[in-house]
Amino acid sequence: MRPHRRFPIDDVSQVGEARRAAQALAAELGFDEEAAGRLALAVTELGTNLVRHVGPGRQAELLIGPDAVRGPDPAPALQVLALDRGDGMDLERCLRDGYSTGGSSGTGLGAIRRQADRFGAFSAPGRGTVIATRFAVRGERSTVPPRPPAFDIAGLSLAAPGESVSGDAWALRRDGAQWSLALADGLGHGPEAALAADRLMALLDEATPGLLASPAGFLDSAHEPLRSTRGCAAAMVSLGEGGAPLRFGGAGNITGRLISGVADRSLMSQHGTLGMQVRRLQDVVYDWPPHAVLVLHSDGIVSRWSLAETPGLLQADPAVIAGWIARDHLRGRDDATVVVARRHEGQLGQLERA
Structure with missing residues (x-):
């Protein structure tokens, strides 16, 4: 992207x-x-x-x-x-x-x-x-609304001041009922950082669905191929349809949070940099509370932010939430990426009935 x-x-x-x-x-x-x-x-x-x-x-x-x-x-x-x-x-x-x-x-x-x-x-x-x-891109617009997907995901990425490319990258892949969402932050910024982040996104595209079922397993597998780059911090989330909990793996300073009107839970990444030095990663499984949104962002966004002063924002479109966070909490000296995901209402209904 x-x-x-x-x-x-x-x-x-x-x-x-x-x-x-x-x-x-x-x-x-x-x-x-x-x-x-x-x-x-x-x-x-x-x-x-x-x-x-x-x-x-x-x-x-x-x-x-x-x-x-x-x-x-x-x-x-x-x-x-x-x-x-x-x-x-x-x-x-x-x-x-x-x-x-x-x-x-x-x-x-x-x-x-x-x-x-x-x-x-x-x-x-x-x-x-x-x-x-x-x-x-398509000019013809159907009058029949498409069936909403299980997850609604949007984000934005901004390059560091003076750069035309971003050292951050993010991608979404779907394999049937399994969704894989990844975010990478290449060390530094500029073209070399972009090469590292883009390499991880290419590996995501090439991976087998079985490997992607474990975010930590996928990130571990990407460590050696990334040695030819300057390396990157990275996080990946595996999302299952039908109200399943999410599975998270991360290395370095990618921030992940699950936020609702009553809770704000951080997703824990491990220390290390893919392509340079990292201990074996482990998956962490988190329950996804009803009406909570998932936020992933790179360290171009200040980590200590809160949406408590804007009641109602969490019900907005994920792209709006991403824009609001970037507007108010951009560090302004590095690449910055924010991705927001929400489980569709139909998925919420399945979770609440379980």
Whole structure:
């Protein structure tokens, strides 16, 4: 996954720059004219809203980058996030056509939701707003909603200041009812760090499903192949459908947490660096409480963060949660990646009935 590009939005001229970058990425991915048009409209509307309603000096920005796999046989997709630290908004009212606080026609946010393949948002008074949208490469959009997958997973990756590539990488693989989610942080940053992280993602793609059933076993198997690189910290989670607990393995400073409204549990990684020095890793099994979300992130995000002051955020789209964490807790001097996973409601029902 290439990193998201960041576009600070303080005036209208910067909106055009973001739109042109989004169109270039869409062309690379093979977006047709209809899909590319929807994307361009959304970037323009999101950026214009930031200029009109947030204004300069409020750390408003657009993030544009690839979106994660979300369902069976997915098309390539782009993710556009709008982040700000403004006064917040009444999302329910702002999504109604005709409502406006800035003298416009009041169709912008509602139009964005209609144009996007996926839309999520969260806002809090005095804390700002995060809006996350997804646009798929295919222009034809089915009128029949697809069956939701067992897990809803989204994330974003940002390169260190001055770098065009990220030394972090993450990937999701599905093998029937088994899901494997991995995150790697190559030592340092820049191209050499990216080579190490990307090598682990390639090994994930090549591994047999049996090996992936044990995250620690897979990471152990990757240690020797990674010796030709500068090495990386890494974590992997094996997720089973049907309300099964998750299985976790990690080496180094990848943070994992299971967070609900009543609990916040850290997932324990072991010391070491894959490709350099690491003791034999062990799987740790954790119960996944109902309504809890799983968060994985690299050390480009401050480790001691809390969502306690934003009630309701944990019910938002995973992409929105990832954007909120990155907005508020970015160290700003290293690559940073945040991945958020939620068990689908159908899975929750199975767990609660068990």
